[in-house]
Amino acid sequence: MSCLRPNLVLQGTRPWRKPFPVPAFHAHFSNSTTAEEGDLYSNLLSKCAKASNWRHGAAIHAKFIKGSVSTSLYLHNYMLNVYVKCGDLVNAHQLFDEMPRRNVVTWSAIIAGFVQQGFHNEALALFCRMVRDGMVKPNEFTLVMHAQLVKSGHGDENCVGNSLVDMYMKNQRLADGFRAFQEMPQRDVSSWTQMAVGCLQCGKPGIALEVIAEMRKTGVKPNRFTLATAFNACAILSSWEEGKKLHGLRIKLGTETDVCVDNALLDMYAKCGSMDAAWTVFQLMNDRSIVxxxxxxxxCAxxxxxxxxxxxxxxxILEGIEPNYVTFICLLYACSQGGFIDEGWKYFFSMSNDHGLFPGEDHYACMVNLLGRGGLIKEAEELILAMPFKPGMLVWQTLLGAYQLHGDIQTGKRAAERAMNLDKKHPSSYVLLSNMFAGLNNWLGVGDLRELMETSDVKKIPGSSWIEDLR
Structure with missing residues (x-):
């Protein structure tokens, strides 16, 4: 008897009112393929769930545990649904914890099961865990679960509100995040700070500062995380005046010394071009991290x-602080800004020779930028070709930018071709080559490139590389 026949029999049955003789089919499983077994078991488990047939569902689960069946996420979800529908939350929770992967169906089943059985505190804890893990994107299920928790009298818990805000903000749903935030009857400093952090994640530093200002109006005292968030927002906006006021607030509040807050303050002053103030803060720091x-x-660069x-x-280095990957990017960028070619080579080789760090594409891009600015186009191209791994688009685009400065059209075309071969849809390579043509008054080349972009459906979007951002 083939695996198809039991499936047809099952599909023809009505919803069970008594235990279905599942063991009658077990003899046919041994000759089934994994895919066929998966289809058959999912059908059986669906029937077990509808009939609340715990005994046969548990028998199938036993085969999972013995390893006689290769289980997948969807089979685990079917099994979880059986335990939930049968009211066996102990086994349901154990299975849930043992599952190597979970999706929105998994979370839906386990949380709904606890809600239906009246275990609202446990459902609340699971809901917060789901949102905190960030593995499930918000959808109708999260809204329904939130509504059920509110009806049960648990919706005013800070855990739910904070978790919802965090979930929505991480998924760039600013309006939903604000709605969840405003529905919270009580908002502590963590709630306000999380809302401000979410605004930063959504690219809205101005709104983040407004949230913090509103928090202060309500009488909630900012903590160190709030201040660090505020300084980060000011850094993004290059808002020196607002940053200075917040620095004064920190001094007034007398908050404990915290290296993360100090680092955010340093970054704010540096981004605002106030290096004297940054240097003062740096010298007063008791604890200086690599950051x-x-x-x-x-x-400074x-x-x-x-x-x-x-x-x-x-x-x-003299103080015994070991540099990391990012430190060398910033150091090589400083060499590029100052035109320090010899120093750049020294630090580049020092990475592996003295610190056990192997240069990545970012470091090679910095060196290409340094050599290109110095007019050493040939050396820059040779460095790329000698890279111990396949050069990415970043180094070729950096080289193309150097050609733009020095008007080497042939090598510029080569770099552009390499970059375009890596990503034919990325507009930056086309724009850089077009700018080089324009600088040489080669308007025919500019026109040809624009036509190529149109025929290739390449859209010019605003943006810049991290090297340009550093400038």
């Missing part, structure tokens, strides 16, 4: 103090 030193290095950036790095 503190790196922030000062890139801050961004504000025309490239030589000072190198001195800060050397001082950091």
């Amino acid at each position: 503190s030193w790196t922030t000062m290095i890139v801050g 961004q504000n025309g103090q490239a030589r000072k950036a190198l001195k800060i790095f050397d001082e950091m």
Whole structure:
């Protein structure tokens, strides 16, 4: 008897009112393929759930445990549904915890089961865990579960509100996040700060500052996380005045010394071009992390103090602070800004020789930028070709930008071709090559490129590389 015949029999049965003789089919499973078994077991488990047939559902689960059946996520979900429908929340929760993967169906089943059985506290804990893990995107299910928790008298818990805000913001759903936030009857400093952080995640630093200002109006005192968030928002906006006021607020509040807050303050002053203020904060810090030193290095590089950036790095090494991957990116960027080619090579080789760090594409891009700015186009191209891994689009685009400065049209075309071969739809390579043609008054080339972009459906979008962002 083939595996198809039992399936047809099952599909023809009516909803069960008594135990279905599942063991009668077990003899046919041994000759089934994994795919066939999966279809058959899912059908059986569906019938078990509808009939609340715990005994036969448990028998199938036993075969899962013995390993005689290769289980997948959807089979686990079917099994979980059986236990939930049978009211066996103990086995349901155990199966849930043991599942290697979970999706929205998994969470729906387990939370709904606890709600239906009246275990609202457990459902609440699971709901918060689901949102906190960030593995399930918000959908109608999350809204329904939220409504059920509210009806049960648990919707005013900060856990639910904070978790919902966090979930919506991480998924760029600003309006839904604000709605969940406003529905919270009580908002503590964590609620307000999470809302502000969410605004930053959605690219709305101005709104983040408005949230923090509103929080202060309600009499809620900001904590160190609030201040760090506020400084980050000011850094993005380059809002020196607002940042200075918040710095004064921190001093007034007398909050405990915290390296994360200090680092955010350093970054804010550096992004606003106030390196004297940044240097004052840096010197007063009792605890300087690698982030503190790196922030000062890139801050100096961004504000025309490239030589000072190198001195800060050397001082950091003398103090026994070990640089990391990002530190060397910022250091090589400082070399590029200052035109320090010899120093750039020294630090580039020092990564692996002295610190056990192997240069990545970001570091190679910095070196290409450094050499290109110095007019060493040939050396820059040779460095790319000698990379120990396949060069990505970043280094070719950086080289193309260098050609734009020096008007080497043939090598520029080669770099553009390499970059376009890696991603024919990315507009940056076309724009860089077009700018190079325009700089050479080669308007025919500009026109040809625009036509190529149109025929290739390449859309010009606003944006910049991280190197351009550093500028």
